[in-house]
Amino acid sequence: MAYKTLVAASTKPLILSVLSHGRSYGYQIIKNIERLSNGELAWTDAMLYPVLHRMEKDGLIKSEWVIQENGRKRKYYFLTPQGKEERDESKRQWMNVTKALNVLWGMNPKLEIG
């Protein structure tokens, strides 16, 4: 399982990134993330929904209730323009981190040490 702090830090970028591919609903987001992380990130409902709620309040995402063919309702989330900007910004930051880590874990990191 992933570190708790890592989970906390990555939640928002992950949600924003999922939604940048199109609208989605809570359960679907959970399933996608679980699959993409090979089960490493198993979000609980109690974690996800409050975060979605908060992000909506902050204006990053919007939601709408959609009635399906079978009569059941479902609440879909999608990105707002502000959410897109936020996703780009977080993408840039996370890329930096990954790039740095990749170099460090490579053969010749060229470090000044000692």
Place this chain on the structure above:
Amino acid sequence: MEKFDLDRAIDGWKKQLWKQQGLEPGYIEELECNLRDRIDDYISDGHSEKEAFELAKHKSLDSPESLADEYFKVTSKKRTPPWKSRFSFLSLLPLNFRSGYRHLVKRKLYSAINVFGLAVSISVVFLLWLYVDDQYSFDRHVQNANRVYRVNYDLQFDGQQTIYSNVGVPIATSLKSEFPEIEEVARLYGMGGLQVHTGALIAQDVRIESTKIFYAEASFLKVFKLDFIAGNPSTALDEENSIVISASMANKLFGSTDVLGNTIQIGGSPRGMLRITGVIKDNGKTHLPLEALIAFTLPNQIENDRWLGGHVYTYVLLNEHNDIEGLRNKIPAYREKYLNDFFKERGGLADVLFQPMSSIYLDEEYMWEPYPHGSRTSTNVLALLILLLLGIACANYINLATSRSVEYAGEVGIRKVLGSSQGLLVFQFICEPILIAAIAGLLAILISLALVPIFNDLSGLQVATLSVLSLTNVSKIMLLAIAVGLVAGIYPAFYLISYKPVNILKGKLTTGGKGEKLRQVLVIFQYAMSSFLIIGVVIVAAQTRYIVHKEIGFEKENVITLNVHDVDSSGNKLRGFMNRIKSLSYVTGCTSSYNTLSAQPNAADPVFLKADGTEILTAMNRIDVGFDFFETMGIPIVDGRGFENQFGQNEYQSILINQAAVDGYGWQGYATKLNQKWHGEENGSANNVIGVVSNFSIGPSHQSIRPLIIFLNQWEVNQVFLRIEGDHMKEHLVELESLWDDFFPNHNFDFTFLNDDLNTLYQKEEQFLGLLSAIWVVIMLVTSLGIIGLISFNAELKRKEIAVRKINGASINAIIYLLSRKFVFLLLVGNLVAMPVAYYLMNQWLSNYDQRIDIGLWPFLFSLLLGLIFTALTLFYHAVKAARVNPVESLRYE
């Protein structure tokens, strides 16, 4: 097995979430979608519906609360959600008191009625409690009190049973030698004898008279543990001429309690100086208050073989086992051995009874009690009334509170909708009565301060006004108040919160209809109580009046009693003084007597002889009087003649009897031919019956008049009676006193009015009457206040009805009738409930009296009438006010 219903299961799951504070319906709906999606997935994986539900539920969330926590974390800046904050009822107190205070201020009249009614009740309950507690606490503080018993004589002569509080002298020694379980016995008798029972102590030139001086055996200090300030209790009364005095007596005589070894003289006695060997603390609330104990040893003072006559108070201390029943069972054998022969010879029967010391004070008074007692019946009645008064105060509160409940309904509805729990609501609505009660408690302290002097007057207690403010008393009052607040508040609180918020908010509640039945029952209870009390008051008053004003067979007005028991009454000086007095123009009669007229006379068992020599054993009372007794007292002689000086020494062989003796023994026609002697006397020395007097009562007038034998006695004189012409009494008394001082310069002029002496016999009744009346006033007041509250509420409810009726032509009378008929009905029911109970209890009370009134119908009518008047007065103002309102005003509200 029941089929699994997925929708129902999901509904149940949702309900769990709804209960959690902080989860909004929108959240829950979304979570439900999530749950359903999961379930679908599990089902498609091949799970059953039930398994799928369980798995999904488990996966979805741990607990509703942790979910709510997460939501709270992301939405609020506060650290802890309200459902997590540490909660205590205490933290709500200020809030609840504030809301209670707002209600109070909003309804000023209602609050004032409530507070005032409670305050008066609490203050009266407190004062009565002091009285009842005082009465019950006699002798409780004495060490070993539970092992100390007084020995009483139960004597029967000629079928007449009398219980004596004192017994023959040899009883003590014979009991001690017979029964090892008796650890100690002690005898004592009052100075001045049983009739007068007053003595005087003299130290230097201070002379103090007291009824609390006793001669006591040394063993008395072992039976009664007295609190010694100085001296040694185990030896204090060992030596002849020792005296132990109380601190208050020491202060009166010497102005100090440091008086060990000082000497004291006994007034009017040749006996020498007494040495103080002990000083005790005043022995407090006891049936036997003591100011001085003088050592005596038998057989010097009293013969040791007198089983009858010359009685002494006798107390026994039982050993640790305290097996009083065992002892009582052995008494028949004891009687056989010691008493039966002696008493059979005299035509009588004797038994000894053991009376627990701690119950003496409230038990009935037996013959020759050293002091008057309290009354157990009256005390119990008052204790019961305290409880009932508290009940009425609570009932009043409940009435007013539930009738006002509509006003609270809105608040209850809103609070419930906002998620307040039942417990919190009850707590809130109980804070209000407690607040009211606390204010009432403070007011009750003030009222008690004002009432203490009246209370002292009524009860005969001496409560210092400021002692009300002592910590114990203040906390007693406040505790009482808060307890009343709690008890009274619980029902209205539950009643208020039982409203359904939906109904309240829809405005469906317009009247407090639900509590109507209960309110009626409570009003009936209040009316019944006040009716019961007024019947009681009327009957006690009538009986007291009856015994005080009853024809007692002699004229008690304008008679002065001079107490002369410690002047040398056998000498000529007293006769000289009486002759001098007789010559005064305003003195219309002067006589002397051994007996007082305000206490029961001695019992005697004279033998009467008919002309043919037949002997008749009798049981009579005996008094000894001087010449002119019947003339002075206005007692008619119905047969024969009275004592006359002209017959000289022979007259001392003459006796009179009363009409009751003639009637009782059937001596009509030949009474004056009878002779009388005593047991064992030769017939030759017999006395002659020279006359019969009409019946007159001696002592309490409610006792039947017993056969009486009257002797002429000029040597033992305790009282001189003077009949004075009514006018200028003050001047006459001044002259009489200066005459007295001429004859007896060393003795106080000690007089009382016979009328007053007799009236003190009825103090107990007067006290009881006073306290009953006071309670009645309070109950009537509180009930009236309650009714004022109810009627003004009713008038408000019916405001529209009244207006419509008026528009349609109803008269004011009709409106008043509309508003008040219910209360009159309740009054009638209350009276009907109270009457049989009152009749039964008052009959019981009256059965204590030989001479008693018949209850009759009028106390009941009076109670009904008084109830009607009070109700009418209470109702009238409000009913008229409501009826006179212009209908336009009322209807404009719409």
